Every structure is written in C-alpha cells, then in structure tokens.
C-alpha cells in the first residue's frame with residue numbers, strides 16, 4: 001500500500017500557466033481561432049500535463065498487461081484460456097495487431113504477465129510479474145484478495161516508473177485476457193450504477209444465448225460479493241482482474257509522473273474507472289483513445305467526462321486504439337510546434 005499511497009500523493013492538477021501559454025500560442029497561428037477543434041484542446045491538455053507549452057511526444061510506449069479469468073468456467077466463452085498466453089508470445093514476437101500499430105506510430109511495446117493461467121516459457125520480451133494463475137471464479141467468491149488487488153496496482157506503478165526512467169512522453173494502455181470483458185462489465189455496472197443490460201457486450205463474439213449466460217454470471221458475482229462502489233479496491237478485488245488492476249496502476253503512475261496516458265478500449269476503460277474512483281484528478285492525465293463497440297465503454301467514458309478521440313468500431317483491446325490515437329495526439333503537438341503564426345507568415349489577421 002506504501003507505493004500506491006506515495007504515488008497518489010504525487011498526483012497534482014494540470015499546469016494552468018502552461019495551458020494558458022499553449023492556448024495563446026494556438027490563437028496566433030495562421031487559422032481562425034478554434035478551427036482545429038479537438039486538435040487544439042489535445043495540445044493544450046498535453047501542455048498542462050507536461051507543464052510545458054511546447055510538450056514532447058517522441059518517446060512512446062504501449063504497456064499491455066495480461067491476466068486470465070476464472071469466470072470463463074461458466075461456459076459462455078468461445079475461446080480457450082490458453083489463448084491469453086499464446087497471444088503474449090505473439091506480442092513478444094511482433095505478430096499481433098498491437099505490434100503493427102505500435103511500430104507504425106513509433107511506440108515501444110511493453111508486455112507484462114500479471115495473472116496468466118497457462119505456464120509460459122521465459123522470454124526476454126515478456127515481463128513475468130504473475131501474482132496468481134488467473135482470478136478465482138467470481139461467481140462463487142471474490143476474484144482475488146484485497147492484498148492481491150493492491151499488488152496488481154503497485155506492479156502497474158512499478159512498470160510505468162521503469163518506463164519513465166527509460167524516457168517516456170506518452171504511454172498507452174492495453175489488455176490481453178480471455179474473459180476480461182466480464183469483469184470490465186461488472187466494474188462498469190457497479191461504479192456507474194448502470195444495469196448489466198446496458199453495459200454488457202459481446203466481447204470476442206458471444207451469441208444471444210451466451211449473452212444471457214454472461215449477464216447472469218456477472219449478476220450472480222455482483223449479488224454474492226456485494227462490491228462497495230465507493231471503494232475501488234473492493235470492486236477490483238471482488239469482481240476485477242489482475243491486468244485491470246495493473247492498468248489502473250499504470251494510469252495512476254503516469255499521472256504521478258506527469259505523463260499523458262492514452263487509455264484504450266473497454267477493459268482499459270474499466271481500469272481507468274478504478275483509477276478515477278481512487279483519485280478523480282487522474283482523469284486530467286487521460287486521453288480516451290477511442291470508443292469501443294462494447295456498449296459499456298461509452299457509459300464509463302461519460303461517467304468520467306471523457307470524450308473519445310476516435311470511433312472506429314474496434315473491439316480488440318491489446319492497446320490497438322491507444323496506438324492509433326497516438327497519431328492524432330502527435331499531429332496535434334506538431335501543429336503546436338511547427339505551424340507559422342500570422343506575424344511569421346505575413347498573413348493579415350481578423351479585422352473585427
């Protein structure tokens with residue numbers, strides 16, 4: 001709990017002076033004021049995060065965290081849990097969607113096992129910080145202990161702190177874990193107060209019949225464990241997942257280091273909801289990368305007052321939306337650095 005508390009103590013608000021300077025700079029560039037819309041807002045937020053009116057985006061990482069889920073024993077899944085470990089190998093060898101999109105935007109991949117059930121061979125490209133071989137089936141009891149939930153968050157903080165030491169201007173979150181749309185829906189429903197009908201989605205492709213089983217299993221888990229919506233550690237431990245806790249730690253750690261964090265889809269969103277419930281100010285450091293097809297994603301973004309950068313009908317996770325949205329954030333920052341002012345370019349200014 002010490003690292004978590006120390007991290008929370010380091011989270012302060014955005015640098016208002018840097019934001020005022022960044023906005024003033026936007027306003028003298030050769031365009032009608034405000035005409036670049038969200039591109040301007042992103043540059044100003046980034047300035048507030050980094051405390052610099054001309055922020056940096058060159059050093060980027062996507063941190064993808066993996067965990068398995070006991071709830072897949074409830075038989076509404078189409079994919080075996082071995083896929084989690086197999087996909088980690090794929091991430092480690094550059095073949096997954098997240099590898100391609102990270103390469104395209106120039107982000108390094110950081111792959112972390114936090115709660116993977118299938119034994120894995122050692123691999124220099126996988127950081128093995130397994131806390132347990134997957135969560136317990138939350139239909140019959142808590143997914144993990146409160147101590148394990150804290151450990152997951154603190155591991156996420158340690159991982160992002162290590163990346164900050166290597167040099168980090170922008171970090172993206174990603175998840176891998178067969179079954180993890182179920183704990184994400186549970187977290188979303190408990191914290192936002194919205195029904196499972198509204199927040200549960202098809203994940204990797206649940207049929208109508210499987211959707212009924214999925215909602216019933218999540219409802220049973222919530223009814224049995226009675227997570228306290230005001231206590232994010234209680235929610236995470238009772239109906240969460242190791243990778244979700246780890247990603248909440250990445251988000252809190254990024255905020256403490258004043259690094260902008262590009263939050264991926266629904267699972268990363270559930271992690272953001274945990275981080276936000278622990279420390280609402282962490283929201284200032286988040287960029288919502290995209291709006292996933294999972295219906296709960298829009299709901300949890302609304303709950304935090306976040307506006308998704310992209311809407312691409314994506315539903316993969318891994319950090320794919322985060323990597324893609326980094327392109328937009330970089331574009332916005334290049335405007336801030338490279339565009340000519342009216343004075344530079346000799347363009348007449350607005351007359352009235």
Ligand SMILES: Cc1cc2ncn([C@H]3O[C@H](COP(=O)(O)O)[C@@H](O)[C@H]3O)c2cc1C
Pocket residue numbers: 077079083087175176177178179180181182202203204205316317318
């Ligand atoms: C081959 C494959 C690659 C993936 N990459 C991400 N996910 C995504 O799908 C899973 C969540 O959906 P559900 O709750 O329905 O299991 C997570 O592993 C998520 O990262 C994948 C899923 C599969 C099958």
Ligand SMILES: O=C(O)c1cccnc1
Pocket residue numbers: 181203204264265266267268292293294297314315316317318
């Ligand atoms: O939005 C996501 O992150 C997502 C949706 C479905 C499956 N995996 C991830």
